[in-house]
Amino acid sequence: MTSGSLQRSAKEVASAHPEVDFALVLARTIDALQSDPEQLRSAVYDLARHKLEQLAHDDPSEKQRLMQALEVAIAGVEEHTRNNPMRASGLPQPERPIGPLRNEALLGPVDLDAIPVEPVRPDDSNDPKSASQRRRSRWSSGVPLRYLAMLIFFAGIAGLIVLQRRGWSPPSADRLVAKIWRSEASATRPTPEASPTSAAAVPTKAPEPKVDPLVPTAYGVYAISGNRLYELQALQGRVPDPRVAISAAITKSSETALPDGRIRFVVFRRETPTSDASDPIELRVVAQVKQATDFDASGKPVVSSERSWVIRNISLPYRAAPFKDQPGMYQILPRDPDLSLPPGRYVLALNGSGFDFTVEGKITDKRQCLERISAANGIFYSECPNP
Incomplete structure (x- = not known):
């Protein structure tokens, strides 16, 4: 097999499995920055912004919405990091957040088969209007969304590995995400009034009987x-x-x-x-x-x-x-x-x-x-x- 065929085979593998490239880049970047947690988080945020701008260049409104969502998530992670500094302690077993989460992509792998893919029209390749429509619909197609999902997934995995080495507890992150997505529902939920019977039902410790010093306690x-x-x-x-x-x-x-x-x-x-x-x-x-x-x-x-x-x-x-x-x-x-x-x-x-x-x-x-x-x-x- 010639060197040209080897290079083409490597390119085909890379194009068929872009997540490999993403994982390698993220791993090298995180290894270089793992001595500084703040710089590590900043590099991950910049990489996410850059990739999102590359993938969302055709639809301005969708791009703006996703960028705002990314900034909100970054702000939430930073606030949680300030309130809960990293501790060098053993990692407890992960706890699942209570209640439904509206952004399931942040918590685990994304089911790529569940993402809708727009079918390609076969007979309008020579039509300029059809070509522009294809460019506009490229963002809504499955390939960029797959890239974005894989980017978020591998970035999250790499980040968790580094944070776990530094003693960060995963349950705290789960509680952070659950708190962010439940804040709106808890704000509108009515506060239950304290029942007068609940306070009365609390058992009170009976006072110990007074010991008489003139009564013997031994034979x-x-x-x-x-x-x-x-x-x-x-x-x-x-x-x-x-x-x-x-x-x-x-x-x-x-x-x-x-x-x-x-x-x-x-x-x-x-x-x-x-x-x-x-x-x-x-x-x-x-x-x-x-x-x-x-x-x-x-x-x-x-x-x-x-x-x-x-x-x-x-x-x-x-x-x-x-x-x-x-x-x-x-x-x-x-x-x-x-x-x-x-x-x-x-x-x-x-x-x-x-x-x-x-x-x-x-x-x-x-x-x-x-x-x-x-x-x-x-x-x-x-x-x-x-x-």
């Missing part, structure tokens, strides 16, 4: 003193029977100190509260042994200081009562509403278990102080003359 035995809640710690072992005057010695001091002697108790347990409330409830005195007297082998007394406590069989009158609005709890109140415990140590006995506490202050009650005497015939306790 245990508590004392309320000075308008505060204190948890009582359990003693090791069991509280002796009231018939036993003095218990075994307790060497550990109380862990709970209450500021006021006006005390009431709250019991919150896993067991049924009514069964606990029916059991005997005692508030016993825990006396401190301050002095111990022993005798040596010669019978001479040896006096030493002592730091221990014993539970006495002295009880103070308390009783169980229901706790208002708290079915899982019950409270223990003094039988005398004006009772105020004097300073000292006490133990609350519930079904054999003891929960001790100390009322702060100087000890003046003789029941809170004991002296121990260890004799040959046993151990004896007596109250301190000066506690």
Whole structure:
């Protein structure tokens, strides 16, 4: 095959597929300008204007209408670019604009077979009038429209590729086009009035109930003193029977100190509260042994200081009562509403278990102080003359 035939074959391919030439020119131009987005857009706009002027030279009115439409589209794209600068972020999945669009050529490929083509009259080639009519009808024929559609299509594809590389989101462009073509319809659409029932139907968040600081939230035995809640710690072992005057010695001091002697108790347990409330409830005195007297082998007394406590069989009158609005709890109140415990140590006995506490202050009650005497015939306790 000769070089002439190769050149003719290349020309035939180019004439048969002009979109190839358009795509090559657009791709080279965009690659050269992709470092400057503003210059890139300007070059694409100028190319579109130039091609439109070349294709629309026979019909002035149609040319003017298309040029105005192109300028409106350019202005809309520029406004959207200013309001939505490019971001270097991942590209979300494209969203389709809601509502019909009046310019479908801007959003995707054009169905070239759907464009009407005016048939060519066969027998008027020698008629000058027919030739001028053919020139006037050339714009309305299918070939220039095909070129324009392919130009817009390939320009849009190339532009989207470059913009996507720079982080531009395609859904924003779709929303821009939908906004432009729906602006006229939305301007004439009546604004619906807010329904009074819609505002009333909005559910309101219920206010959280106020937490009472004097109501325990965990299982245990508590004392309320000075308008505060204190948890009582359990003693090791069991509280002796009231018939036993003095218990075994307790060497550990109380862990709970209450500021006021006006005390009431709250019991919150896993067991049924009514069964606990029916059991005997005692508030016993825990006396401190301050002095111990022993005798040596010669019978001479040896006096030493002592730091221990014993539970006495002295009880103070308390009783169980229901706790208002708290079915899982019950409270223990003094039988005398004006009772105020004097300073000292006490133990609350519930079904054999003891929960001790100390009322702060100087000890003046003789029941809170004991002296121990260890004799040959046993151990004896007596109250301190000066506690």
